[in-house]
Amino acid sequence: MTTAPAPLPGIAPRTIGRTTLRWAGIMGLLAFLVAPMVPLFIWSISFRWFYPDILPSEYSARAWEQVISPTNNVIGATGQTTLIALLCTVLSVLLGVPAGRALGLHNFKGKRIVEVLILAPIIVPGLAVVLGIDTMFIRYGLSGNILGVTLVHLVPTLPYMTLVMSGVYANYDVDYELQARSLGAGRWATQRYVTLPAVFPGVVVGALFTFLISWSQYVLTLLIGDGQVETLPILLFNFARSEPAIAGALSVVFILPGILVLLLSSKYLSGDSAAVGGIGNI
Amino acid sequence: MNRFRLSERGAERLSISVLLAPAVAVIVLLFLGGLASGFLRSLNYFPLIGLNDFNFDAYFAIFTDNGFLQSLVLTFHIAFTSTLIASILAVASALLLRPAFRGKRIVHFFFSLNLTIPHLVGAIGVLYLFQNSGLVSRIMTGLDIIQRPADFPAMVFDPWAIGIIIQYVWKEIPFIGVIVLAILLSVGEDYESVARSLGANRWQAFRQVTLPLIMPGVVSASVIVFAFTFGAFEIPYLLGRTFPAALPVLAYQSYTDVDLAARPQAMAMAMVIAFISTLLIMAYMKLSRVYIRE
Numbered sequence: 281m282t283t284a285p286a287p288l289p290g291i292a293p294r295t296i297g298r299t300t301l302r303w304a305g306i307m308g309l310l311a312f313l314v315a316p317m318v319p320l321f322i323w324s325i326s327f328r329w330f331y332p333d334i335l336p337s338e339y340s341a342r343a344w345e346q347v348i349s350p351t352n353n354v355i356g357a358t359g360q361t362t363l364i365a366l367l368c369t370v371l372s373v374l375l376g377v378p379a380g381r382a383l384g385l386h387n388f389k390g391k392r393i394v395e396v397l398i399l400a401p402i403i404v405p406g407l408a409v410v411l412g413i414d415t416m417f418i419r420y421g422l423s424g425n426i427l428g429v430t431l432v433h434l435v436p437t438l439p440y441m442t443l444v445m446s447g448v449y450a451n452y453d454v455d456y457e458l459q460a461r462s463l464g465a466g467r468w469a470t471q472r473y474v475t476l477p478a479v480f481p482g483v484v485v486g487a488l489f490t491f492l493i494s495w496s497q498y499v500l501t502l503l504i505g506d507g508q509v510e511t512l513p514i515l516l517f518n519f520a521r522s523e524p525a526i527a528g529a530l531s532v533v534f535i536l537p538g539i540l541v542l543l544l545s546s547k548y549l550s551g552d553s554a555a556v557g558g559i560g561n562i
Numbered sequence: 563m564n565r566f567r568l569s570e571r572g573a574e575r576l577s578i579s580v581l582l583a584p585a586v587a588v589i590v591l592l593f594l595g596g597l598a599s600g601f602l603r604s605l606n607y608f609p610l611i612g613l614n615d616f617n618f619d620a621y622f623a624i625f626t627d628n629g630f631l632q633s634l635v636l637t638f639h640i641a642f643t644s645t646l647i648a649s650i651l652a653v654a655s656a657l658l659l660r661p662a663f664r665g666k667r668i669v670h671f672f673f674s675l676n677l678t679i680p681h682l683v684g685a686i687g688v689l690y691l692f693q694n695s696g697l698v699s700r701i702m703t704g705l706d707i708i709q710r711p712a713d714f715p716a717m718v719f720d721p722w723a724i725g726i727i728i729q730y731v732w733k734e735i736p737f738i739g740v741i742v743l744a745i746l747l748s749v750g751e752d753y754e755s756v757a758r759s760l761g762a763n764r765w766q767a768f769r770q771v772t773l774p775l776i777m778p779g780v781v782s783a784s785v786i787v788f789a790f791t792f793g794a795f796e797i798p799y800l801l802g803r804t805f806p807a808a809l810p811v812l813a814y815q816s817y818t819d820v821d822l823a824a825r826p827q828a829m830a831m832a833m834v835i836a837f838i839s840t841l842l843i844m845a846y847m848k849l850s851r852v853y854i855r856e
Contacts, residue, residue: 302658302661302663305654305658306658306659306669309655309658309673309735310669310672310673312732313672313673313675313676313732313735313736314672315687315691315732316683316684316686316687316688316690316691316729316732317679317683317687318687318691318697319687319690319691319696319697320683320686320687320690322697323690331695331699331700331703331711332699332700332703332704333700334697334700334701334704374584375584375585375588376585378580378581378582378584378585379581379582379584379585379586381581382578382581382582383582386578388578394582394586396843396847397586397589397590397593397594398585398589399843399846399847400593400840400843401589401593402786403785403786403789403839403842403843403846404593404597404789404793404835404836404839404840404843405789405790405792405793405794405795405810405835405836405839406793406795407793407795407810407813407814407832407835408597408600408793408810408813408832408833408835408836408839409592409593409596409597409600409832409836410596411596411600411813411817411828411829411832412595412596412597412598412599412600412601412603412829412832413592413595413596413599415599415600415603416595416596416599419610431592432592434588434592435589435592435593435596438585438588438589439589442585492678495680496680496681496682498682498795498796499795499796499810499814503817513680513682513796516682516683516686517682517796517800520686520689520800524690527686528690531683531686531687534680534682534683535678535679535680535683537678538677538678538679538680539675539678541678542671542674542675542677542678546671546674
């Protein structure tokens with residue numbers, strides 16, 4: 281129940297002023313948040329856009345044709361980015377869901393240490409770790425191939441998935457499982473018909489964001505991929521300085537999965553859920 | 563019945579380690595392994611090329627190097643300024659978006675849109691907005707405020723890292739804002755209403771009631787933002803100067819230097835970044851504990 285202080289006579293015009301002010305603020309905020317996307321989109325459909333023209337003098341689909349054409353390997357890079365992100369998501373789910381269950385449901389000796397270990401890769405910047413990993417990976421033949429890049433992407437994604445699942449399981453009542461077991465359900469049936477439906481939304485949201493974290497990695501791929509693994513962010517960076525039209529079109533392709541994920545998951549995404557905590561990594 | 567539950571619990575206790583082991587093993591191997599490998603090489607230990615002695619030469623070299631110290635200062639400036647501005651604007655945004663209004667859902671959607679837009683895309687957008695011949699410069703020329711690109715103040719590749727800070731603020735306002743907004747919505751406006759009805763003005767109600775409620779969220783989100791902005795690579799690599807470069811960029815430059823002697827120094831810089839982040843993790847854990855106890 282929200283009880284506002286009783287309005288006093290003479291306060292009405294000020295209230296209208298406040299509403300207008302609020303909307304001006306909201307519009308200003310949204311304009312700032314959308315602004316960097318504007319030139320990217322305009323560049324992607326421009327043909328001639330010379331200084332000081334505010335809008336291009338000619339438009340064309342040239343950049344989009346370049347994106348589709350095989351010469352720039354955008355389609356190949358998109359496929360490779362997707363493959364790596366999918367592999368990484370599957371591994372993170374397989375390892376992260378059980379670990380999240382242990383952390384969310386149980387107290388045990390050394391839990392604090394495990395928590396620090398899970399939190400650390402989310403906070404320690406990728407660059408600080410990847411230089412050392414590169415040295416190890418070169419020795420074991422994991423540099424310059426998809427397997428190595430997928431493994432190094434686990435450094436930010438696995439802890440993220442584990443944290444999300446630990447939050448999901450912390451809100452889950454394990455007594456349902458005990459009831460199912462005492463009513464005669466086997467281990468597998470319990471997991472399948474009791475646990476899975478309860479935690480499934482959390483797994484899906486976690487997996488979607490895990491996919492995005494891998495999808496948007498740049499420096500980990502740059503160093504471990506060693507020029508051999510070409511993903512979208514690598515291509516995008518290469519075009520950013522020299523070919524603004526292509527970079528604009530690539531940016532649009534690059535942000536689409538994120539917008540889709542947000543549309544799918546906005547229902548579940550409130551700031552108190554662990555899902556937001558790891559998004560600093562995207 | 564009782565026996566069944568007991569054995570069930572015993573099995574669970576045993577299985578905790580089974581549940582945790584794979585994930586922990588991977589993180590230990592990759593994360594701690596990567597850090598350990600980097601640490602050994604920062605000490606000049608690299609048996610593969612015949613270096614078998616430990617020494618602190620790399621650390622001595624970087625901490626006496628003026629370029630490194632300038633990078634360190636620049637990186638702190640970027641992280642501190644970005645985090646401060648983003649936190650303040652995020653709190654203001656959350657307050658702005660809190661009350662019920664028409665179109666709230668769509669506004670909230672656009673507010674959270676940036677959460678999933680990669681930093682790299684934002685950085686390229688900022689580049690095309692604020693470079694000398696960028697969109698903002700064109701609009702100012704159109705309005706006769708400036709005459710040529712050279713008149714436009716340097717906002718990318720500039721000594722104050724303005725473009726980098728704009729990019730971080732742009733990206734992190736929604737990140738901190740969504741967390742603060744969630745707290746505001748779950749707490750409701752009752753406490754403030756009480757404070758107001760007891761005679762507090764708007765500022766006092768905010769300062770004494772709302773701010774203490776949202777502070778835990780702001781602080782923990784800010785620690786994550788500070789750590790990220792301190793260690794991120796691609797944004798300063800794209801928008802920053804090459805000298806002095808942000809610390810992660812300098813480390814990368816040293817690592818890819820043709821002179822192999824620079825590699826231990828690159829590793830030493832990576833260790834400095836990791837060390838500062840470790841301090842931040844400890845701060846984060848301590849803060850979250852303090853707030854939970856409250």
